[in-house]
Structure formats: C-alpha cells, structure tokens
Amino acid sequence: MPYKFVEKLTRADVAFECESKTLSELFEDSAQALFEIMCNPKKIESKITKEFVLENDTLEKLLFNFLDEIIFLKDSESMLFNSCTVEFVDDLKLKATLTGDKVSLDQELRVDAKAVTMHKFEAKKTEKGYFARVIIDI
Amino acid sequence: MAFREFPRPPIKKVTDTEWLVEKNYKEGMNVDARIYATKGLIDNMDNAVFDQLTNVATLPGILNYALCMPDGHSGYGFPIGGVAAFDAETGVISPGGIGFDIGCGMRLMTTNLTIKDVKPKIKELIGNLFDNVPAGVGRGGFVKINGSDFKQAIEQGAKWCVENGYGWKKDLERIEDNGCMSGADSAKVSDRAIKRGINQIGTLGSGNHYLEIQHVKEENILDKDAAKKIGIFPDQIVVMFHCGSRGFGHQVATDYLQTFLSVMESKYKIKILDKELACAPFSSSEGQDYFKAMQCGVNMSYVNRQTILHRVREVFSKVFNSDAEKLGLNLIYDCAHNTAKLEKYKVDGTLKDVLVHRKGATRAFGPGNKEVPKDFSELGQPIIIGGSMETGSYLLLGTKDAEEKTFGSTAHGSGRAMSRTKARKLWTGEQLQKDMEDKGILVKAVSYRGLAEEAGGAYKNIDEVIQATALSGISKPVTKLVPIGNIKG
Numbered sequence: 038m039p040y041k042f043v044e045k046l047t048r049a050d051v052a053f054e055c056e057s058k059t060l061s062e063l064f065e066d067s068a069q070a071l072f073e074i075m076c077n078p079k080k081i082e083s084k085i086t087k088e089f090v091l092e093n094d095t096l097e098k099l100l101f102n103f104l105d106e107i108i109f110l111k112d113s114e115s116m117l118f119n120s121c122t123v124e125f126v127d128d129l130k131l132k133a134t135l136t137g138d139k140v141s142l143d144q145e146l147r148v149d150a151k152a153v154t155m156h157k158f159e160a161k162k163t164e165k166g167y168f169a170r171v172i173i174d175i
Numbered sequence: 176m177a178f179r180e181f182p183r184p185p186i187k188k189v190t191d192t193e194w195l196v197e198k199n200y201k202e203g204m205n206v207d208a209r210i211y212a213t214k215g216l217i218d219n220m221d222n223a224v225f226d227q228l229t230n231v232a233t234l235p236g237i238l239n240y241a242l243c244m245p246d247g248h249s250g251y252g253f254p255i256g257g258v259a260a261f262d263a264e265t266g267v268i269s270p271g272g273i274g275f276d277i278g279c280g281m282r283l284m285t286t287n288l289t290i291k292d293v294k295p296k297i298k299e300l301i302g303n304l305f306d307n308v309p310a311g312v313g314r315g316g317f318v319k320i321n322g323s324d325f326k327q328a329i330e331q332g333a334k335w336c337v338e339n340g341y342g343w344k345k346d347l348e349r350i351e352d353n354g355c356m357s358g359a360d361s362a363k364v365s366d367r368a369i370k371r372g373i374n375q376i377g378t379l380g381s382g383n384h385y386l387e388i389q390h391v392k393e394e395n396i397l398d399k400d401a402a403k404k405i406g407i408f409p410d411q412i413v414v415m416f417h418c419g420s421r422g423f424g425h426q427v428a429t430d431y432l433q434t435f436l437s438v439m440e441s442k443y444k445i446k447i448l449d450k451e452l453a454c455a456p457f458s459s460s461e462g463q464d465y466f467k468a469m470q471c472g473v474n475m476s477y478v479n480r481q482t483i484l485h486r487v488r489e490v491f492s493k494v495f496n497s498d499a500e501k502l503g504l505n506l507i508y509d510c511a512h513n514t515a516k517l518e519k520y521k522v523d524g525t526l527k528d529v530l531v532h533r534k535g536a537t538r539a540f541g542p543g544n545k546e547v548p549k550d551f552s553e554l555g556q557p558i559i560i561g562g563s564m565e566t567g568s569y570l571l572l573g574t575k576d577a578e579e580k581t582f583g584s585t586a587h588g589s590g591r592a593m594s595r596t597k598a599r600k601l602w603t604g605e606q607l608q609k610d611m612e613d614k615g616i617l618v619k620a621v622s623y624r625g626l627a628e629e630a631g632g633a634y635k636n637i638d639e640v641i642q643a644t645a646l647s648g649i650s651k652p653v654t655k656l657v658p659i660g661n662i663k664g
Binding site: 048109115142145153174 | 276312372373375421433591
C-alpha cells in the first residue's frame, strides 16, 4: 500500500505516511488515506465529480491546501469520495478530479476529519520519489 | 521513519496532586510547568505532554505557570488539558492553545423523570434522538438559513436561537457567557468557514462527541445539598451532550494557524518550538482578528448545543406525550472547554487583564464570581466533565482555589489512554454494542468502527481524574452520572 496509518504518532487522532513514486501519486495517495479515515471508499458510489485547481509556493503548503479542500467539500457539500486523480499543470499547480457521492447513512461512515494539522507535517522529494506525513485532527 | 522518544523531565512533587517541571529544564522557558494529577495519573502521562507543556512555557507573556489538568494527554502545540494565561498587553494568542474545535463543550439538562419512567421507553427515545440529532461525518442539520442569518447567529450565539424559537429565554442564564461572547465579529471569518458551518447547526459530529441519557444513582450523589439546590435527585434521568462548532470552528482555526505562521517570525520576531504553537501578539491586528473570529466559533458552539437542546425537548415531548416544561427539561449548564477568554486576575499583587487559553480544560469559577449564574452564586459554577460512554460522567462545581491556582480552570474529560488503532484491535463495534446493552446501556452509532474507538477501556479512569481535581481543590464533585443510552457519530 502506498500509504500507511502510523499508530505511534498520535493517541486521539489519526496519522498517515505516504511513500509515492511521483508527485501526482503523492497527492492521490494522501487523498486516498484521508478518504479511508472518513468512510469506506468502496461503499461510496461514483455519482458526482468535483474538480479543482490549486497552486502554492511550496510543496508542503500545496499538500496542506489540497487535503484541506477535501475536508472543505465534506462539510460544505456533504461530499465523500472514492477516487482522485491529480495532474500537475505546472511545478506547484495542480488540477484534481475527485469522484464520489453525497453523505448518507447507508455508506460505511467512519470518523470526521476536522482539520489537517501542522504537527510533524511533511511533504518532500526523496531519493526514491516523494514522502508525506500528515496528522488529521479527529 | 523513526521519531525521537521524548525524555521524561525531572518532575518535582509539590503536593500529592501538584507537580512541577522547573523552568531551567528547557532553554527559553519563561515560567515553570505545573501539572495537577495524582501520582497514578502523572506516572501514566505520555512524555510528549511534558515536552509540549514546557514548549508552551516558552511563549511570550505567559504568566505564573504553563498548566496541565489531570486529564492531560498529548495534543498539537499545547497538550490537551493545557491551560496558559497571557498578559493581555505583552502576551500572545495561539490557535494551538484553543484547539481546532473552537468552543467544544458540554451541556447537561434535567428531567423530572426517573429511571422507572424512562427504562421502558429507552429504545424509542434513543431511536428518536438518533433520527433528530444528526451525527457522523459530513451530516447536515435541520436549520436551513442563508449567509446573513448565519453571520447573525455566530455574532449573537444562543440568543439568536432563542429569538428564532430554539429554546427558552431562561436557558441563556445557564450558558457560559450567557451564550454569547460579545466580541464576535463575522467580518473576521472567511467565506470558507461559513460555507463549512452553515448547514451543520444542530449536529453532533463524530469522534468523542455524543448525546447520552444518564441515570443519577443515589449512591453516586456525593454532595446531597448541592445536588438538591441544582435540581438533581436520586433515580433522576438527565441528558448530557458533547459537541462543538463543527466545520465552522475547524476552518477558523485552520485559517488563522496559517495566518500566524506567515507573520509570526517575519513580522513579530517570535520563535516557537512547534508549528502548532503558531501565535501572534494579542494586541496585534492579526491577534485581535483571530480573537474576534474565535469568539464567532465559541458562539457557533453555543448555537449548535442550544439547537440540539431544542431537539432533545421535542423528542422527549413526543415520546412521553407531554410538554417540555412539564417534563422539567431544564438546562443545568453549558460549559465550553476549548476557548480563550479575557479575565482579570491578580498576578504578583497587581490586578491584570489576562487572556486565558483553555484547551480541553473547563472554566471553574468559585462561589460569588459574577460570571456564575445567580441561581448557583453560593455554590460555584457548574462544571460538566464527560467520561467514556461506558463508565460515566460527573457534575462538579468551581472553587475559589481554582481561581487562585489554575486561572479558574479544571479538567474536561477522562482523556484517552490508547490510540484509536489499538482500540480497534481490542474491540469491535458490534460486540461492544452488545456488551453495553447487556450492561444496560443502549447505544446507537453511525459507525461501528467509530464506536470501537470510543470504548470505555480506551480512556483513563474518570474517577481518578475527578479525585485529582477534588484533592487539589480545583473543583468539587456533586454527582457521578451513569449512561443508560447513548447516540454517537
């Protein structure tokens, strides 16, 4: 699995790390980990597509904004997702396409993601590809 | 990737329930760190608590001590259970000292029903509450309003609810701040925050948030006189719930954390030891803007809990075929445990304006304090400390000791003892639900996985936390309350 949940990093919340081959995959893997926290993505139907474009001046800030946008869509539009593709149109400018459905009780809901924290937050290029560490406030 | 294990600092015993990490422990500490706990609790606190607390002690303008309450556990920036007071003129304000769920808090309401009245109807009651108080990820509420109404709601707090038919005027006297932090300014919150919160009024959320039907067992009443004055009697059924400002408050905190990170060093030359301690001088424009936005967050939490209270009254009325007033569905108190408030304290002999951050800590004002509702003026401010869904919760009172020792603060919950992953390895939601039903607690949850994560065994012993608050004098227990029904996200 390109992402793993890391138990020892937090007691009350949820932490995950991604080791991904490409920058696009780093964002897609991080999104998938976030989906997994909030629901079972396999139970979410692909009924609605959402697209957004984001850019920022550092990789860390861009990943932060990207995950924050998914949390924003969860609350503002009651959207949960099962898949995500990320395309980089420039060095630090991405276009994301997410598919999913409105929240309902017959989906396998898990816990609410309140916020992306800056605690031990990292997003960086490594020798093998890219690495990210994220702790989500529950 | 390996992490440095935090070392355990030298901890000096002051009394059986007060412990110190002295300010020479870490470079830059302006004050000592002081922990309120029994030996058992402090021995089991994770080392990160001490690291975070001693980081807090380095912040500019901190007064007396960086404080940790008995339910302390590690958080981000500040530990949960952390209290820090800053000089309003020279100190800072930090979103990390308040928490992402601004205004998160507890409500407790009475009924005049007894266990005999409620037990036969518990299934119907829990089913109706589950249908009427939405819980779980991304769920919206029944209040449908536009942006301008929402801005009024977050500026007026619970008063807005009462004016719009959600509750009684007398409820307002029983809410911290009378249900409204008056410095709230909706111009200081982002459209993004408003969009996240506008559909969530009257919703519980998930994680450790819950709504519970509780039983006052006679043997659990610890202060009979105070209980009677508050309206608590043996075998009574009461209702408690725990929730916050939902996506609105989470976004306000996220927005300002980023704002502070961008100006803290470059503009204000403040160096911090952890990004989650991002802060700005309280007197700066950024600090003042956040304080006004944060008050909107606290007000949203009052609005959310007031609307839930209204729904609870509707459900009881329906199930017991009587009106809410006849059923005695009165609010005992609403206290928020993720806040920053301007209060006055004597520091080194001088009365000062002090900004008290409480992150997972409850205000605990003593008898005679003008902020205490007049009905409880002789008793002290009611404090509601929520335990796990299996073990029970407590009603306590604030004390003068708390005002002198902890800037009027006490614990807020039992505090987690293990990670969510570990809890899921030990329990399944389905089995836990069955086991709890066998013990007389009917639970209805949106998520079985979420339920397993909240098992009683995943939390510290609430009785020991309460004992620590009582022994140290920072609160006075009135009664323990045990659950018979629970809904959660």
